[in-house]
Amino acid sequence: MELITKTHDLIDACDTLSKAPFLTVDTEFLRETTFWPKLCLIQMAGPEGEFIVDPLSSNLDLEPFWALMSNSGVVKVFHAARQDIEIIHRETSKIPFPLFDSQVAAMVCGFGEQISYMNLVKKITGTSLDKSSRFTDWARRPLSEKQLKYAIGDVTHLRKIYESLMEELSATGRGSWLEEEMAVLTNRETYQIEPENAWKRLKLKVKNRKALAVLMSIAKWRDQMAQSQNIPRNRILRDDALYDIANQAPVTVKELGELRSINGGFLRSSRVKSLLEAVREGLERDMQQVPKLPSKKPMSAQALATLELLKVLLKSSSARHRVAPKMIANAEDLEKLARVDMPDIPALKGWRKQLFGDEALRLKRGELALTLSQGEVCVIPTKS
Secondary structure, three states, X not given: OEEEOOHHHHHHHHHHHOOOOEEEEEEEEEOOOOOOOEEEEEEEEOOOOEEEEOOOOOOOOOHHHHHHHOOOOOXXXXXOOHHHHHHHHHHHOOOOOOEEEHHHHHHHOOOOOOOOHHHHHHHHHOOOOOOOOOOOOOOOOOXXXXXXXXXXXXXXXXXXXXXXXXHHHHHHXXXXXXXXXXXXXXXXXXXXXXXXXXXXXXXXXXXXXXXXXXXXXXXXXXXXXXXXXXXXXXXXXOHHHHHHHHHHOOOOHHHHHOOXXXXXXXXXXXXXXXXXXXXXXXXXXXXXXXXXXXXXXXXXXXXXXXXXXXXXXXXHHHHHHOOOHHHHOOHHHHHHHHHOOOOOXXXXXXXXXXXXXXXXXXXXXXXXXXXXXXXXXXXXXXXX
């Protein structure tokens, strides 16, 4: 393991790794007190060579690393890559390519939903990782030998995991499945944090479209404030306060102060004026441009019964094909399938339709039945 704190050493390391067919990558960062993640450490390993890069070193220019991430001749292997890619995209406006996420690949290969790196290492290599340094403050210097050893472990075992998962994907012919799932990670829109879309990450705890209009406006206001000051959203206002404001739509300081979720400190802050302006902006929105709230119509008894059968079928299909249930269909998909004959859901498209969707439709039509055989759920055709 080599600790890199100078640019010329990083150039040499990246040159070595650029000749490899793949490299494993991980980052350590902090974002508890900031809106944007603070990059504190970079770990890299190829089939030969292991490196830890210190981005906080004053003698280091990360340009060679950014260039390596854009090298199309080398597969970049991450585990649970989204936040790592977010950092790289923010610094370079690019997404590492080609890209392999071992957590996603593990789901495709039947290792369960969102399996942790530690558990995946244990299952594939038989190694038990020491996680005693997982809560390290990675911005503090110097880092101990134990902390550095822990950090490099996040990429050294990933080499064996990558090779093992690639063999499994090749043997099962599921490489195309992985490509479909990686589409979100390789889409630039995934990493574009636009204040106008901030409301979409919130639960719609609003009573009507007017309240939603206000929520859209004040969520945008909060994101703009948080980004400009580089502090977490909840340091501006917590989510529950946003819901309260959206539903009550206060337009004066007095009305705002009557809300239990707003404390006196905020009322005395300079943010109050712009917040109230955002509320008014929401109230003035064209309601025809505000999305309709999801229907809260309760499911019929028949639909509820159908939903329960679909859940059992999904678990059975998942077990038979060794794919995590979440990869095939989520709870919302199943509910739509129980309510509607042919909903527009991923479970009725592509490989998901072959594994589950076709059987689900036949089950709804009464062409299939579920039964137990030696303690396992089986799918059998009904008599015509």
